[in-house]
Amino acid sequence: MDVVYLVIVGAVAGFLATRLMKLETGMIATVAIGIAGAVIAGLALRILLSVVGFLGGLVGAVLGAVLLIWVWQTFTSDQRK
Secondary structure, eight states: OHHHHHHHHHHHHHHHHHHHTTOOOOHHHHHHHHHHHHHHHHHHHHHHHHHHHHHHHHHHHHHHHHHHHHHHHHHTHHHHO
């Protein structure tokens, strides 16, 4: 069933892409363009999401550390004075 879904989505994506780019191709080339585009976009999105996930984790960790330092300084400020 996954292969049928891939071919249908590839056909639709290829059709839309060839019409947007004003390219006249046959049915097999249109489906191949759509499937190849889906593979390329899927890989690019996975890479982008992993980078964004890493950066989001880094930002979260820095904000958590800043909050922890602020709380620590707030509750230990009497001892430093």
